[in-house]
Amino acid sequence: MEALRTDVAIIGGGLGACAAALAAARLGCRVLLTEETHWLGGQLTNQAVPPDEHRWIEDFGATASYRALRRGIRDYYRVHLPLTAEARAREALNPGNGWVSRLCHDPRVAVAVLHQMMIPHQLSGRLLAMLPQRPLAAWTHGDRITGIVVRGIESGRDVLIEAPYFIDATPYGDLLDLAGVEHVLGAESRAETGEPHAADRADPRAQQAITVCFAMEHLPGEDHTIDRPRQYALWRDLRPPGWPGPLLSWTTSRPETHEPLTRFLFEAEDGHPWWTFRRILDRANFEEGFARSDVTVVNWPQNDYWLGPVVGVDPAERERNIGAARQLSLSLLYWLQTEAPRPDGGVGYPGLRLRGDVVGGTPDGLAPAPYVRESRRLRAELTVLEQHIAYPLRPDGPELFEDSVGIGSYRIDLHPRVGGAGYLDTGCWPFQIPLGAMIPVRVENLLPGGKNLGVTHITNGAFRLHPVEWTVGEVAGLLAAFCLEKKLTPRAVRNRPALLEAFQSLLQREGIELSWPSLAPV
Template sequence: MSNHHDVVIVGGSFGAVAAAQTLSSTGHTVVLVDEFDWIGGQATSQGLCVLDDMHDPISEKAGVNRSYYQFRERVRAHYRKHRELSAFGKAQIHLNPGNALCSHLAAESHIAHRVILEWLKPAVDEGRLTIKTGWKIHEMEKIGKRVTAAIFKNLSNGELMRIEGSFFLDGTEMGDTLPLLLLPYMKGSESRSEFGEPHAPEEARPNSIQSITFCATVEWAPGENNALPKPENYEAVRERQGGFFLFSPGRSQSRPAYMWKTSRTPNGELCVPSWFYRSVIDPKNFADDARPRAVINVPSNDYHEEPLLESESPERVLADARHLTQCYLYWLQNEAPRDEGGFGYPEIRPVPEATGTPDGIAMAPYIRESRRLRARTIVREQDVHRDCFETARGSIFNDSIGLGGYWLDVHKCSGGGRGLWEPTAAYQIPYTAMVTDELVNFSVAGKCLGVTQIANGAYRLHPEEWAIGQAAGVMAAYCLTHQEHEWPLAGWDLHRYQQELVRAGIPLYWYEDITFEHPAFEAFQMLAVRGVWTGAATHLRADSEHSLCQIRPEFHRVVDQLKENGTDVMDIRTTLDIAHNIRKYDTMSVLYQRLEELARNNAPSYPDLQARQTVASAH
């Protein structure tokens, strides 16, 4: 079987879905091919629709893509439509079905999957998008610097399917296309000397890869005995894991959490009950017969005995990791200390309907670490770690395609590699971490971008993966629409590509008080990434409502700097100085429109693009 599509998305991860969603409205034909029955990766097949968003500065609409916000709202709308909410649930502007500690939106994975399919259905029905599941990438074909086809293998019958395309995206969980395309990549821990990262080990450890986890969805069923059979080698697995315990942030093996009761750390901080760490259904939100449900994804079922990535026996590793979760579920039912005394919670019931599997354990493991492309830009720990900056933002990337805002969260690794939990400054995702000079029609669309293992800890989460995937989709559409373009995109091509991102509601520069709904969103974003008018160093506010009389020195510096670089907009300064009550957002909008007008007339406009054009002309 062979066919052709404009864009071929290899894999069905959360980022792959973001790419497919944005491409489905561009007029290009798209095919998405994944090995699992459910597309959506960590939010669906991996059983973790407990979205890892930091509470601050990310909000519902600031710091995230508009389409990511729409995904969250669609999940909430599903519960509002199909479940009866309590007064407490109805009162929430942004419903959180599970009221989980660690997420703005904690919901069931099968609902996330249903929402994704419903969202993509119009494109599928109209033939713009084709989704194929049960197929795994087998081989990639290329001629020179162009990828020409992907060959997939059916996991049921071994049939091969060849799909030709004009642009290819890697939306797999582990960067499966990179070795098939003979692209250089990294895996495991880099040495401290390679990138100068403060927390990197002295020597590289390519097989020290973050743990994988088979998440389970469970339900609290009072009065029921849902006892599972004792897993084989249960005691040995429990001891190998260092013992099992009830986890909640701030608690450990020596000081475990309660299942249902709150507690305090030695320094007085509140610890939530273990159940509510990743609760996905809280009955307090509902007026129907809802029972509490939660996702089990804790240190006790993190599998770090050996890596799945490039394992010689992947089926055995997957079976061992799944077996670990079965053992932990048995411990919960039989040996976990009860809050009121005694042991075991036989009331806990695995929920097959939430995972699409017979046992309530996810059909795919939660993958934290992929192969990582040796891209033109490699993001390092010191590009995002808070202690490396005296400013509110991390390293500034003028080729930014999206934003992130999570901690450097590296889980325990195979081979004894230690975990890491370190604070970050608000950070960006650079375009040049997604592409390679070696291929002109290929981009990553998920976790396999150019980051170190440590930086990956901040770039692997739900909103970051979505941002990467959507940016890859917009990039593919741009390259197919503009046949004559630089590669990698640079200069005016990069500028126009970033404009398309911003117009799609994607923030590129960190402002916590300017959302994609703001009428001057494009002006604030584009002036910042061009380096014309950036935010304050000490905070993330745009202060868009300030009048010019409050920001006059700042405005004058911007205009003076433009003039020094050959762009004269002094007439705007003269006019606005008179109308000194004009707001900052209107000031920036006027300036942005003038620079765009100058650019259209080939007059000096943006200094960074003008300087590049001058250098190119000289050569």
């Protein structure tokens, strides 16, 4: 078996992985990065989810490198695409004018910009990205990981990666499992965490819904109806418990109140139709004739899949549930094309055309990877609880952590869970990310690079979005580099005040904010 040696090995290619690779390479480390799909970027690219961000994102509350990513995406449109003069001059350009995000954009642009950010380090030889590769096994010695075996999905060739530091940036937290790192899966019990919204009993299968996203355009007068999906009858007739009607309908449940909410494709009672929810191309931003249609991404409540988990189950069950989730998304599209009631009294929008090219040309036209909202989570020196950040429990503000290594903000937003628990959407203060949540209770040389840090099933709902995942990954890359240079362990950095102060100073020099100004809850 071939062996590759590097300073920092990052397994998984999500947003946190990209941030970690850039950070460690910036500080002179040799970095090796692996990813299972053909695209780096995770939820922003191969999962096709435009960035979910807090309301202050244009001014503060993100790292300098994350702001560079956002700026690079806008600049890419300005340099390479025929924007109108008005759109080109707009500082806060939103290419799709989607209402869920201030930067709804095509995932292919994010792939291109991430590549632009990484290519200097790749040309210098400091960064090697290996795609597509799947982690198979971990070699350990005592409380350290010594190597990770990955297999080329196309070549079938196994490679051993050896490094003094590993970062788990997989969407499922796979290294935590392969290396026997203490972790939590699914829902903890209220007795364990004391959280008001925790479950009565722990349940590792009670994971948030996954979603297989897809892009589509609308060409009135044309017929682009797909073949009837083989599971269409199942999904068309499904009436989930607690849901206001059939899953495939225009009426869903408000996450905050669980009251029924009706939105149609192009109009809605609250003024927010589904078409503009995650629209990534608004023709109004481009010169006339550039595109035949707007393009929107479908990541709706109607294609959330929660009938079975995908983390911590055997590969056959994972693939079965991902396959069912893909069938659900195809069934939603088929319903939209053939049976969806229209406000004019007709049914169906046959002019809806699946845009598989937007997500890389997969065989079924859907995103290459499912949007995984919940990973395995590290058992860490400090676990962030609902009591630390939830507005209803802390009227005077969030917990302030002396070991803060970054900040984030989002509501505690959980989608329906396997086993029947519905939406949880509750207010949350802008929060700090404590270094203790990134330090395993035992293992010395593994760091989280995404959603797998020390949070709970509940607080994951606030930590799982794009800017926080990027920050966690960037901090992991900087911490690994800092420890290599100083010949330290991450645990020592956190628990020795002088070292913690030195590391926090490095973070600030690298453009990472450690605290919020006085802000209202979200």
